[in-house]
Amino acid sequence: MSLYSMFAGKGPTGFGYASTAEDVTVGLDLKGKRYLVTGSNSGIGLEAARVLVLRGATVLCAARTEAKAVEATKSFTGPGETIPVACELAEPASVRACVATVAAMGKPLDGILCNAGIMALPKLEQKFGYELQFFTNHIGHFILVTGLLDTLTADGRVVMLSSMAHTRAPAAGIELDNLSGERGYTAWGAYGQSKLANLLFARELARRFRATEGDRRTATALHPGVIATNLGRHMSPIALATMAVAGPLFMKSIPEGAATETWALVHPDAGKLNGEYLSDSNVRESSKHGQNMQLAANLWAESERIVAALG
Ligand SMILES: NC(=O)c1ccc[n+]([C@@H]2O[C@H](COP(=O)([O-])OP(=O)(O)OC[C@H]3O[C@@H](n4cnc5c(N)ncnc54)[C@H](OP(=O)(O)O)[C@@H]3O)[C@@H](O)[C@H]2O)c1
DSSP states (O other): OOHHHHHOOBOTTSOBTTOOTTGGGTTOOOTTOEEEETTTTSHHHHHHHHHHHHTTOEEEEEESSHHHHHHHHTTOOSSSEEEEEEOOTTOHHHHHHHHHHHHHTTOOEEEEEEOOOOOOOSSOOEETTEEHHIIIIIIIHHHHHHHHGGGEEEEEEEEEEOOGGGGGSOTTSSOTTOTTOOSSOOHHHHHHHHHHHHHHHHHHHHHHHHHSTTOOOEEEEEEOOOBOSGGGGGSOHHHHHHHHHHHHHHOBOHHHHTHHHHHHHHOGGGGGOOSOEEETTEEEOOOSGGGOHHHHHHHHHHHHHHHHHHO
């Protein structure tokens, strides 16, 4: 808990900046519920998965390798259970294998928490010709979620980890003509673009759910707060030193950072939301680009084209 947490207020939902994942699930019995969590071996994804299991859920804990998921989650105490699954988001074959594994289990998912991510790679890195943060954070999750839509329950939820950093996307929002990143790469611009893509994916998915008569599935996106996790591994020593000083004052703890995604995934109040952007377990306004449904539709069409071309 930071100094700020001690004075932070609560929003209309009754939760706020300082609420933890345990706080937002008090009294909830998740026995019989089943969730898939990506990036479950580290940071706020690990904490969200731990709390889901604590509340009785079965959690399909996805990590780059099955061994990583097993290792990270072995300290969890029930009453729920964990099922480790491999899902390397930068490798479409691995994501598709994960989809096939989950579908073959034959049990519906109550929610998919798209939590995994990488941030601010100092130099341009690419996969299949696409900038790596866009490919991992957006395309990997696009393949995963679109592949698993039929396994969602009638009111299943898709929760996307975006970030306040979506406001740092390039002037065009998503540079659909520069997804290779070769024209003017910046670490934060590329991360911001990938997090804007996570937000626009949730907006468009929500629109598609709404457009289908009787479809009660939902999609939301969120900023979890600023939390010291392994995500900062590519940041400069100066930025890391600044965070070390600011952390005790302004940054969320990992249990606080995991609250909004856990709330969005399981809380009954959050089940009424579809297409919203959240922060501190409440609805927030996003950037203008984050509200641009034409951009969201264009991104969806381009993502389909990219995925189809990957073969
Ligand atoms: N921390 C913050 O301040 C903050 C702020 C805004 C948004 N977020 C978002 O919150 C989410 C969780 O971040 P965190 O802070 O908990 O960071 P973290 O501790 O670094 O966790 C990120 C997770 O994503 C996984 N991951 C990365 N690349 C992957 C890939 N190619 N395939 C599969 N899994 C991959 C990591 O696996 P490995 O351990 O194997 O690398 C790890 O489990 C991210 O989406 C991030 O963008 C965080």
